[in-house]
Amino acid sequence: MTNHNQWLFRQQLSVVSLTKILLDPLVAVLVLMAWTFYFGEAFRGPYPVLALIVFTLTFPGKWPEVSLRAFWNEVVMPWFFLSGLILLFGYSSGYLDFFPPNLVMAWMVSTPVAMYVAHRVVRRILPRLLLLEGGRRRAIVVGAGHLGTELHGRFASDGALGVDVMGFFDDRALDRTELVDPTRLLGKLGEIPEYVNRNGIDLVYITLPMASQPRTLTLLDALRDTTASVYFVPDIFVSDLIQARVDHIHGMPVVALTETPTLGVSGIGKRISDVVIASLILLMIWPILLVLALGVKLSSPGPIIFKQRRYGLDGQEILVYKFRSMRVCDDGEVIKQAGRSDPRITRFGAFIRRTSLDELPQFINVLQGRMSVVGPRPHAVAHNEQYRKLIKGYMLRHKVKPGITGWAQVNGLRGETETLDKMRARIQYDIDYMRNWSLMFDLMIIGKTLAVVWRDQNAY
Known part of the structure; x- marks a missing residue:
């Protein structure tokens, strides 16, 4: 389900959506239990603890x-990286000694296979799960503009939502x-009320602009004479939303359009993973x-850090x-980005920049709580002040802690951003x-970083 669909249906988890989000965590735990019984081990002591950790990190x-x-x-690579992290932590802490090595390896290798099989099977039985929710439902969309057609496209691309859009109504x-x-x-x-009653329509999605409030209120009043469920899709969705959700303040609904994704329990989980990994x-x-x-000390005069x-x-x-990779330490109001063959970069500095070894001290920043292992790469203050005036929504990237690596970096946007288009990207x-x-998205990015950093030639 796409992000906007998740927002629309977050208030009422369906059987299908619950199946999707629980499938991978349950498979990982069930495979661990199966191998535990196969090797004649009792599922108690360290095993439930490991199961709880894995369920949390894969949910x-x-x-x-x-x-x-x-x-x-999206599934196998993050799982193998998580497995490597568990092995590393288990070896360094001695926790791995509680488990037979053959059991651990069998579990880690067979889990992604079991996940793949489970995904294929569940995709086949999803139509039957829809029957638990009353079968497929018939819907119409009010408003044939961009928002309405976008909503229809999202329903059409995910049959598991169980919604068939019959068509559009528009003046x-x-x-x-x-x-x-x-x-x-x-x-x-x-003509909507008559059509709804005559054709047994279950759902009505209103995608009219907010400026059409009088028409919307008239329509809502007319739909009171039908049994259809009515949803209003506000045109805020034409903008980029970050962790949008509905909340309540003493019964008054409020819509969060832009919110940090690491609030509450999510933030605690990310902080724990940062401290452990760093x-x-x-x-x-x-x-x-x-x-x-x-x-660094031998390459040129100046501080090491x-x-x-x-x-x-x-x-x-x-x-x-x-x-330090340069002969200068610029941190003023104007800072020139480093480019290829930049005379300020030392020979040793060029090596550690190309391999990203110059970033390693930032793991100390992670332990300090200033940064995260994964997040938007931090830009110099001078660059922030420059680009926030040129790129709409630039400062939204600061709704989370900056990271040592990020989604942009593993998609080829490391190093100098010499054009405005590159920075926008x-x-x-x-x-x-x-x-x-x-958390699994973070693990996937870390895994991709290890592969990218040695072959990417954009950093210097």
Whole structure:
């Protein structure tokens, strides 16, 4: 289900949507239980603890496209990265000693196979699950503009929603709508009540602009004489929404259009994963840090660590650490981005920038709580002030903590953004990350970063 569909149906979880989000976590736990019994182990002690950890980190489950490639990218890769993280944590803490090695490996290898089979089976039985909710429902869309046709497209692309859109109603002539097929325009707004009663319509989706309030109120009054469920789809959806949801303040409904995705329990989960991942990585790479520090010191005069002011969560200034890669430490009102063959970059600095080794001290920033392992890359304060005036919605990226790696970086937008279009693309990826954030999404990005950092030539 797409993000906007999730917002529309978040207030009432259906059997189908609940099945989608629980499938992967349940499969991971059930496969662990199966291998536990196969190896003659009792499912108690450390096993329920491991099951709870895995269920938490894989919830909510993904529902990728049917293709094997999509399943590999969205489910299998994050699972193997999560497995590696569990092995690393278990080995370093001694927790792994409680489990037979053959059991652990069998579970980790067979789980993605079981998930793939489960996804294929569930896709076949989804139509039967819809029967538990009364079968497929017939709907009409009021308003044949961009919002109405977009809503219809989303219903058409996800049959599991169980909604068949019969057509559109609009007072405008066909050439003023966005409909291509004239047969999809069923009539005028005044004809809706009769059509609903005559054709057994279950759902009415009103997508008229907010400026059409009088027409909307008249229609709502007329629909009181029908048994159809009526939904209003406000035209706020023509804008990018970040973690949009409905809330209540003492019974008064309010709509959150832009909200940080890491509130409450989600924020606690992300903070715990940040501390665990950053701590394990620092424990493993401290000898590398010493070697890099020596290389920076010998490359040119100046400090080993370069501290630069960046914008953090909610636009608050933070100090971000990097190994110094230049002969200068610019942090003023105007900062020139580093480019190819930049004379300010030392020879050793070029190496650590190309391999992103200069970013390693930022794991200390993560432990300090200033940054996250995954999030929008922090830009210098001077660059923020420059681009916030040029790119609409630029500052939305600061609704979450900045990250060492991010969704934009694993999609080819590392290094210098020498054009405004490149920066716009980076910001769009940042907003897309916040809109779709989950712990498994973070794990997938970390896994892709490991593959990208060694072959990407855009960083320098």
